[in-house]
Amino acid sequence: MAISLQKGGNVNLSKEAPGLKKVVIGLGWDPRASDGAAFDLDGSAFLQKADGKVRGDSDFIFYNNLKSTDGSVIHAGDNTTGGGDGDDEKLTIDLAAVPAEIDKVSFCVTIHEAEQRKQNFGMVAKAYIRCLNGDGNAELARYDLSEDGSTETAMIFGELYRAGSEWKFRAIGQGFKGGLGPLARSFGVNA
Amino acid sequence: MAISLQKGGNLSLSKTDPDLRAVLVGLGWAARTSEGVDFDLDASLFMVGANGKVRGDADFIFYNQLKSGCGSIEHTGDNKTGEGEGDDEALKITLAGVPQDIERLVVAVTIHDAAARRQNFGMVQDAFIRIVNLDTDAEIVRFDLSEDYSTETAMIFAEIYRHKGEWKFKAVGQGYADGLGALAIQYGVDVA
Numbered sequence: 001m002a003i004s005l006q007k008g009g010n011v012n013l014s015k016e017a018p019g020l021k022k023v024v025i026g027l028g029w030d031p032r033a034s035d036g037a038a039f040d041l042d043g044s045a046f047l048q049k050a051d052g053k054v055r056g057d058s059d060f061i062f063y064n065n066l067k068s069t070d071g072s073v074i075h076a077g078d079n080t081t082g083g084g085d086g087d088d089e090k091l092t093i094d095l096a097a098v099p100a101e102i103d104k105v106s107f108c109v110t111i112h113e114a115e116q117r118k119q120n121f122g123m124v125a126k127a128y129i130r131c132l133n134g135d136g137n138a139e140l141a142r143y144d145l146s147e148d149g150s151t152e153t154a155m156i157f158g159e160l161y162r163a164g165s166e167w168k169f170r171a172i173g174q175g176f177k178g179g180l181g182p183l184a185r186s187f188g189v190n191a
Numbered sequence: 192m193a194i195s196l197q198k199g200g201n202l203s204l205s206k207t208d209p210d211l212r213a214v215l216v217g218l219g220w221a222a223r224t225s226e227g228v229d230f231d232l233d234a235s236l237f238m239v240g241a242n243g244k245v246r247g248d249a250d251f252i253f254y255n256q257l258k259s260g261c262g263s264i265e266h267t268g269d270n271k272t273g274e275g276e277g278d279d280e281a282l283k284i285t286l287a288g289v290p291q292d293i294e295r296l297v298v299a300v301t302i303h304d305a306a307a308r309r310q311n312f313g314m315v316q317d318a319f320i321r322i323v324n325l326d327t328d329a330e331i332v333r334f335d336l337s338e339d340y341s342t343e344t345a346m347i348f349a350e351i352y353r354h355k356g357e358w359k360f361k362a363v364g365q366g367y368a369d370g371l372g373a374l375a376i377q378y379g380v381d382v383a
Contacts, residue, residue: 034367035342036365118198122198122201123198123199150200
């Protein structure tokens with residue numbers, strides 16, 4: 001059953017979906033109907049060690065780096081307008097393939113060139129980010145960016161983290177000022 | 192005290208003013224001070240269902256159709272210059288009277304005869320939209336449009352919409368270069 005998350009909400013994915021092996025993060029939005037620069041939302045993932053930082057820049061999965069070195073996280077490609085039905089960008093995570101030294105994978109969504117284009121999530125129609133069980137595609141959690149992200153331009157959606165032998169998902173829904181560059185640097189990427 | 196919203200922001204009207212029964216949506220702009228034809232801005236409202244469209248042409252409230260079929264929405268009339276203090280055009284909405292299948296009230300502003308007069312929003316100053324509690328006269332929320340819209344001649348100013356059992360207000364401020372006709376078509380109005 002999908003849980004619609006408010007800011008700060010929490011979901012124990014292992015309870016919702018016992019035996020979770022694959023997770024899909026889906027990002028969707030409607031193309032711009034009004035005049036002006038297109039809304040270009042970008043999904044990204046950061047593989048982190050226990051200290052909350054990446055091992056190196058290759059742990060930052062985004063439109064210019066679509067696959068983690070071990071293949072555990074795969075980005076399906078950049079959608080620059082929101083055209084098309086369903087999820088417009090997708091990140092697939094194979095939990096068993098995530099290296100042992102990686103403790104956490106954080107998922108983020110940013111608006112490309114938000115400052116220059118003067119855009120925020122509230123201006124985008126039907127923008128959401130969600131987490132699916134990769135087997136069977138049951139929706140586990142969803143965040144309504146248009147409604148609840150309104151004046152933000154970047155957001156940390158949530159994180160997958162190890163808890164013993166299990167993986168759990170913590171929904172964060174926290175806005176971040178400054179865009180993808182500063183966001184990546186906060187995870188230790190040399191952007 | 193009125194809350195001032197930025198573009199993209201939204202606010203729960205129901206939470207901010209729990210006794211809210213009816214609202215006045217006031218639109219204002221500064222009259223032209225430079226040489227040339229007056230700016231005749233027109234407020235209009237599209238009553239939109241879950242499919243993003245009006246149910247029929249009667250759901251398009253504007254200077255030629257001042258009242259909705261259900262009687263819950265009323266346009267106070269055309270102001271052709273922007274002259275006068277405060278609201279230049281207004282829409283009165285009785286919230287409980289809005290039909291259940293209507294999910295959003297899209298408030299638009301357009302420039303009359305824009306193409307012929309060679310006008311666009313970039314030339315208009317001090318445009319604002321505000322929501323007032325019709326019973327108490329208290330201003331609940333306000334959105335000031337301070338940006339240059341240059342080539343646009345029609346704009347969705349704001350939306351009043353249902354969300355999880357509440358009425359909410361969203362500051363939109365997004366424009367269209369093709370005018371009221373194109374905007375109306377997008378919402379399913381038959382403009383033939």
